[in-house]
Amino acid sequence: DAGVTQSPTHLIKTRGQQVTLRCSPKSGHDTVSWYQQALGQGPQFIFQYYEEEERQRGNFPDRFSGHQFPNYSSELNVNALLLGDSALYLCASSLDPGVRAQYFGPGTRLLVL
Amino acid sequence: QQQVKQSPQSLIVQKGGISIINCAYENTAFDYFPWYQQFPGKGPALLIAIRPDVSEKKEGRFTISFNKSAKQFSLHIMDSQPGDSATYFCAASTGNSNSGYALNFGKGTSLLVTP
Numbered sequence: 001d002a003g004v005t006q007s008p009t010h011l012i013k014t015r016g017q018q019v020t021l022r023c024s025p026k027s028g029h030d031t032v033s034w035y036q037q038a039l040g041q042g043p044q045f046i047f048q049y050y051e052e053e054e055r056q057r058g059n060f061p062d063r064f065s066g067h068q069f070p071n072y073s074s075e076l077n078v079n080a081l082l083l084g085d086s087a088l089y090l091c092a093s094s095l096d097p098g099v100r101a102q103y104f105g106p107g108t109r110l111l112v113l
Numbered sequence: 114q115q116q117v118k119q120s121p122q123s124l125i126v127q128k129g130g131i132s133i134i135n136c137a138y139e140n141t142a143f144d145y146f147p148w149y150q151q152f153p154g155k156g157p158a159l160l161i162a163i164r165p166d167v168s169e170k171k172e173g174r175f176t177i178s179f180n181k182s183a184k185q186f187s188l189h190i191m192d193s194q195p196g197d198s199a200t201y202f203c204a205a206s207t208g209n210s211n212s213g214y215a216l217n218f219g220k221g222t223s224l225l226v227t228p
Contacts, residue, residue, distance in 0.1 A: 004156070031213065042202050042218030043157065055213045090156050098210030100145045104156035
């Protein structure tokens with residue numbers, strides 16, 4: 001049973017650039033959430049997608065946007081990258097929006113220079 | 114604003130000892146409290162979770178104790194092993210099946226279990 005997968009594993013960008021991160025949920029899961037984890041901190045909720053719609057959003061600027069595809073996979077896009085966007089970006093999936101347990105992928109480490 | 118406060122920041126325990134990590138929250142709407150374990154270079158792994166209608170939940174060597182009136186909950190790791198050395202995060206969530214449930218994490222506790 002494949003768990004949550006994310007790509008790429010690592011990424012280096014420069015300030016002002018745009019980045020797209022990808023996530024495939026655990027088999028059978030249709031709800032995807034994205035979190036940002038700065039070094040030495042707990043993950044911070046960015047947004048959650050279900051039925052290809054953004055259902056809930058955390059305190060992140062509009063530079064952060066997402067998409068969910070019909071096969072439940074998801075993308076996180078960040079525009080106009082800032083140095084402070086350097087972090088581990090985690091994708092989590094759950095069975096459906098009403099199920100509490102969220103299962104995380106290994107993350108994408110983004111470094112902005 | 115940190116909605117879940119976690120302590121201690123780091124913890125050293127001898128093999129066979131009990132590791133205890135504490136968390137506190139203010140939002141009384143929180144109704145789901147999971148604990149996650151994270152190894153370096155990996156994503157957080159769900160360990161155990163509790164709802165506020167239960168005061169204790171045990172799974173193997175891991176126990177959550179929950180005190181609703183004090184708005185506190187804690188993770189106890191019995192018979193701690195070197196393989197338990199990792200960062201532990203508490204979290205809390207509220208919401209509904211339409212809007213979904215966002216996890217609010219503590220800042221984490223780095224646990225080192227010495228041989």
